Structures are given as C-alpha cells and as structure tokens.
Amino acid sequence: MVVSFALINLAGYVALLLWGTHMVQTGVQRAFGPHLRTFLGSALRNRLSAFLAGLGVTAVLQSSTATGLMVTGFAAGGLVSLMPALAVMLGANVGTTLIVQVLSFDVAAFAPGLILFGVVMFRRDSSTRMHDLGRVFIGLGLILMALHQMLTLMAPIEDAPGLKVVLGAVSTLPIIDVLFGIIVTWAFHSSVAVVLLIMSLATNGIVPPEAAIAFVIGANIGTAVNPVLEGTTNDDPASKRLPIGNLLNRILGGLVALALIDPITSVMTRLDGDAGRMVADFHTFFNLVIALVFFPLLGPYSRFLEKILPERAKADDPARPIYLDNAAKETPIVALGGASREALRLADMLETMLRGARESLAKDDRRIISETKRLDDILDSLNTAIKAYLTSIDPDELSEADHRRLNEVLAFTMNLEQAGDVVDNNLLPHAAKRLKRGLTFSKEGQAELLALMDRLIANLRTAASLFMTEDPRAARLLAEEKVAFRDAENAATSAHFARLRTGRLDTTETSALHLDLLRDIKLINSHIVAAAAYPVLERTGDLLPSRIVASGE
Known part of the structure; x- marks a missing residue:
C-alpha cells in the first residue's frame, strides 16, 4: 500500500515536471516566438551559424521539436536547403542538454522565489511580454520543486524489495533500458523531462549508472521519433528528410554508445562521482559527439537522404492543402x-x-x-x-x-x-x-x-x-x-x-x-x-x- 501511494505521488510529480517544462516553453514562444523564428531564419546561411542558432533557440525554448518545426517550415518552402537544416537540428540536440546541466545542480532552494516572482509578473504587469515571462519563471519554479520532491520521495522507497528485484532484472539488459527510454520519451514528448527523471532515479541509487546511461540513450532516440511520426501530414517522402535524418544520426550514435556502454560507464563514473551529474554529463557528451562526427559529413549525408527519399511528384489536386501541417x-x-x-x-x-x-x-x-x-x-x-x-x-x-x-x-x-x-x-x-x-x-x-x-x-x-x-x-x-x-x-x-x-x-x-x-x-x-x-x-x-x-x- 505504501509503495502504491508512493508511485501515485511519483506520477504526480512527473506530471508537475512536464507541466513546468510546458509553461517555460509556451511562455518563451509567446514572448519571443516571432523574433526567434526571424533569428533562426536569418542564421541559415551556413552550417556553423545554423548549428549555433539551433543551439541557442532550443536552449531558450527547451524543445528541439519546436525548433525542428520551424526549420521544417523553412525547408518545405524551399527557403533553406537540407544541409543547414540538419546543422540546426544538431545544434538543437545540444541545446536541450544545457537546461539539464543547469538543473543538475542543487538549485531547488530557488523554486519558491521563482514562483513568487513569476506570479507577481503574471498578475501585476500589464505588458504582454512581461506577462508571458511570468509564465516562464513559474514554470522554472515548478520544475525545481518537482525535482526536489521526487528526490525526497524516492529516498524511502529505494530499499523496497519488489522495486529492487524489478530494477535489478532490467538493469542487466541495457537494450531493454534503451527501448524503455525511447517509449517513455515518445509518450512524454520531452527528453528534458525524461532525463531529469533519470537523474532523480540515479541520484537515489534506484538505477545503477549503466542502466541510467542506457535510459539516456533511449531518451535521445525517443525525442527524435515524434517528429517522424507526427511531423507532417504530407505523404511526400521529401518532407520526411529532416526528421528521418535527425533520427538516423541519433540511432547510429545510440548503437555505438550501447556497444561501448561498459567503458563509457567507467569513464563517466570516474569523471563525476555524483550519479545525477553523471547522467547530465553523459547527456551532453552524447549529443556533442554526434554533432562533432556528423557536422563535417552533412554534405554527403544530406545527399544520401535526398537519394533515399526522392521528391514525389505532387498529385494534381489544387483543392488539397499543402502547407497546413x-x-x-x-x-x-x-x-x-x-x-x-x-x-x-x-x-x-x-x-x-x-x-x-x-x-x-x-x-x-x-x-x-x-x-x-x-x-x-x-x-x-x-x-x-x-x-x-x-x-x-x-x-x-x-x-x-x-x-x-x-x-x-x-x-x-x-x-x-x-x-x-x-x-x-x-x-x-x-x-x-x-x-x-x-x-x-x-x-x-x-x-x-x-x-x-x-x-x-x-x-x-x-x-x-x-x-x-x-x-x-x-x-x-x-x-x-x-x-x-x-x-x-x-x-x-x-x-x-x-x-x-x-x-x-x-x-x-x-x-x-x-x-x-x-x-x-x-x-x-x-x-x-x-x-x-x-x-x-x-x-x-x-x-x-x-x-x-x-x-x-
């Protein structure tokens, strides 16, 4: 019975974490959305500026999916070629790790102040932008509060016999951990929230370091699944080039990391003894390595995607919407x-x-x-x-x-x-x-x-x-x-x-x-x-x- 209540409470705190992440994202979009889109569009001149723009915009939005949708819109309109669009997504994937890095430190004490400050801005200021920024501060406070409560909740149940048996069985099979991470991230639509949850589990010793790293690999793959499945209603294969290209490079990186999971776990554990920080560091390390490997190969990689996903001749139906995604x-x-x-x-x-x-x-x-x-x-x-x-x-x-x-x-x-x-x-x-x-x-x-x-x-x-x-x-x-x-x-x-x-x-x-x-x-x-x-x-x-x-x- 105690474990059942604890799981219900855990689900509630996970929901609070997701809602906080949602508030931050929507608040930033409402306050700066058009400016971010304009900035992103002007930065697509070359691979390097596109990568940095993707990193910066995603760090602010906390959503590589939102950044990807903007870039997909540019690509669909022929305003940008596939190569800089892929560079943006590499930067976006690194950008999602920055907020995780910040929250991996013990900053829970700031939660009440952030919420108070956000509520005052939200209710008192007549400026639309300040009103939206109030949502951002409230969301950040909710994220910190949810993380702190999850850490407090998990401490008493980490010794539960049933939980240890289940996690012990799962932890011996990294491939299962990866698949579980993919499914959970696909369901949550937020790799940031899932990685923060993995940090809490690892900090309390509920999952061992090797399993935590496998979960993070799955989370990084899972966040690229949604744009492929839901990214467009257009049946033209060419419209899938960007999301499929982003998914493929993460799958390839995940397979390599999974094959080297033992030495990676050993190195990451020696670099930082704190399990939560280790999860955050590996999350950043994983995306940086993928970016470094694929960045010089974006030219041939984009040509490969264009070859396997050729543009289909559009059906001659002028009454059919083209741009309503x-x-x-x-x-x-x-x-x-x-x-x-x-x-x-x-x-x-x-x-x-x-x-x-x-x-x-x-x-x-x-x-x-x-x-x-x-x-x-x-x-x-x-x-x-x-x-x-x-x-x-x-x-x-x-x-x-x-x-x-x-x-x-x-x-x-x-x-x-x-x-x-x-x-x-x-x-x-x-x-x-x-x-x-x-x-x-x-x-x-x-x-x-x-x-x-x-x-x-x-x-x-x-x-x-x-x-x-x-x-x-x-x-x-x-x-x-x-x-x-x-x-x-x-x-x-x-x-x-x-x-x-x-x-x-x-x-x-x-x-x-x-x-x-x-x-x-x-x-x-x-x-x-x-x-x-x-x-x-x-x-x-x-x-x-x-x-x-x-x-x-």
Whole structure:
C-alpha cells in the first residue's frame, strides 16, 4: 500500500515536471516566438551559424521539436536547403542538454522565489511580454520543486524489495533500458523531462549508472521519433528528410554508445562521482559527439537522404492543402505561417478566376465560363480547410500577436472566398447571359469593363503582397484604390448613359447587363480591399469607423 501511494505521488510529480517544462516553453514562444523564428531564419546561411542558432533557440525554448518545426517550415518552402537544416537540428540536440546541466545542480532552494516572482509578473504587469515571462519563471519554479520532491520521495522507497528485484532484472539488459527510454520519451514528448527523471532515479541509487546511461540513450532516440511520426501530414517522402535524418544520426550514435556502454560507464563514473551529474554529463557528451562526427559529413549525408527519399511528384489536386501541417499547431508561429502561405494560394486561385471572367467578357467561348466556375469549388475547399485548421489551434497557446495574425488570416481568406462567390454567382452568369442572348458590348463599353478587370487583378496582387508585408503605406494605397475604383465606376456609368442618349443599339441592348457588371466588379474590389488593407489600417488607427460626417453639437 505504501509503495502504491508512493508511485501515485511519483506520477504526480512527473506530471508537475512536464507541466513546468510546458509553461517555460509556451511562455518563451509567446514572448519571443516571432523574433526567434526571424533569428533562426536569418542564421541559415551556413552550417556553423545554423548549428549555433539551433543551439541557442532550443536552449531558450527547451524543445528541439519546436525548433525542428520551424526549420521544417523553412525547408518545405524551399527557403533553406537540407544541409543547414540538419546543422540546426544538431545544434538543437545540444541545446536541450544545457537546461539539464543547469538543473543538475542543487538549485531547488530557488523554486519558491521563482514562483513568487513569476506570479507577481503574471498578475501585476500589464505588458504582454512581461506577462508571458511570468509564465516562464513559474514554470522554472515548478520544475525545481518537482525535482526536489521526487528526490525526497524516492529516498524511502529505494530499499523496497519488489522495486529492487524489478530494477535489478532490467538493469542487466541495457537494450531493454534503451527501448524503455525511447517509449517513455515518445509518450512524454520531452527528453528534458525524461532525463531529469533519470537523474532523480540515479541520484537515489534506484538505477545503477549503466542502466541510467542506457535510459539516456533511449531518451535521445525517443525525442527524435515524434517528429517522424507526427511531423507532417504530407505523404511526400521529401518532407520526411529532416526528421528521418535527425533520427538516423541519433540511432547510429545510440548503437555505438550501447556497444561501448561498459567503458563509457567507467569513464563517466570516474569523471563525476555524483550519479545525477553523471547522467547530465553523459547527456551532453552524447549529443556533442554526434554533432562533432556528423557536422563535417552533412554534405554527403544530406545527399544520401535526398537519394533515399526522392521528391514525389505532387498529385494534381489544387483543392488539397499543402502547407497546413497538423504537428505545427504545437508551435503557433509556425502554424500561422503555414496558414498564411495557404491563404496566398487562395489569392492565386481568385486571380485565375478573374482572368477567366475577363476572357469571358472579351471572347464568345462558353468553355471559359464553365472552367472558371469550377475554380470556385477549389476556392471554397481551401478556405474551409484553412478555417478548420486555424480554429483547431489551442487559443491558450496563442499570444496577443498570434491572435491578431490568426484573425487577419481568417479575414483575408473569408473576403477572398466571398469575392470568388461574386465571380461565380454574379459576374459569370452575366457573361453567360450575354452569350445566350447573342449580345455584344459596344467597343467603348467593352474597353471600360476590361480596364476595370485589369485594375481588379492588379489590386488583388497588391492585396496578396500587403497580406505578407503588413506595410501601412501599401495599405493606404490599396484603400485609396477603393475610392479610385468607385470614381472609375461612376465615370464608366456616366459614359454608358451618354452613349444611351445617342440611341446606339449595341449600348441599349446591353445596358442592364453593363451596369450589373460594373456593380459586381466594384463589389469584388471591396472584398479585396477589406481582405488586406482594413486589418492593417485598423491596427494603425488610420481606419475611420464611418464615412458619415459627425454632426456638430
């Protein structure tokens, strides 16, 4: 009964350790996520800077998985080649050992102070970044408290006969220890937490040094399993190159370490008599050796991965999302970046629809209208996928800036989808009506409509660029284009009425159709402006709530 309660308490402290690690990671991501991603992206120029960037970012995030997701996003977009991406992962693997090194010392006395300081920052400071940093300090305090309680709890039960029998049997089989370490790390999704747990077991003498080292080997392999299994929903083998490459080098290092486990245990024990420190030192030593061995071989290693995992020709299904990676939702800044890239596909699809609609006004070809109408289904499908993806992200993981960007992506896709509906339900049926009735626009009327369509396509391109840059100057230009577009519509309408007065037959027959098309084009332009310009202007305070002049008191 005593042992049962002790195991329940141990499970609770392990959960507290995991939660503390989670708080530190999410706090850092919310406070510095976009800056870390920008820093990481700019450091991918060569192997050395990529390695150091991976080490530094992971030491701050306490998660090589989060770093890996960022790099995978760069690699998927063709922004970085495989070699520097692998260098980042080597640095990330070393970076995870730094926090373990710090916590391997007796720093439990700082836990209450860290929690107190974090709570004060979390509750009192109005700054969003300081609020998030408060989470970091609370998480660090919880980690230290959990480690201290585990050490205290394990001391009385290390002499339990049943536990000694089980651990004694396991400790004689290092391969079982490695497999156990892989499974536990895969389940916990945190090699830092697992290695800290192994340190506690080793410090209390519950596992011998050889078994502790085998557990650490398993933990280092297990942390590379999750990205392979969950890293991407894309079935293209090329998308698996980075996580599989990271897993392979850890497996190779683990096999070598397992074969040399006896001399390694002897050397590590002589270097540091403290069992907990020995575990932390081996964890760092293991990752440093792998980095030193593979770093000069990254060129041929990346070519080997590209050979065994060739890029598969993408299926010709434009309605299928490309950049919505489910695993990236654990790192909001990466998930939002993928959703933004997917949103640009909507802009490309809408531009194709607008070009088809323009041709339908200039040519007597029903095939163009039918092909263009089918594109609206693709637009709707992509918009639905993006909305489902973004709304499935845990809102508690999002910072204020993340919430703003999420809403901007949703507004952009919604307005583009509505613009597509106007093309599908209004503009194209009017073009089909013209063909069915055998009507022909006047030369001047057709030129006016085509000029407005060209202007509409140009505005859409500006909106797509603005969506990514969020530049206030470009937002003002696009918003002013709405006024210019309204003036152009008014001028076209006045010119149309002027032609009507002359009694020209081609103008009289197409009068209602011409005016309907002008209103449709203007409505599409309104959706385009609202998609990209309004969110930026609203954030900068340059968007008026109403065009109506306020009445004086």
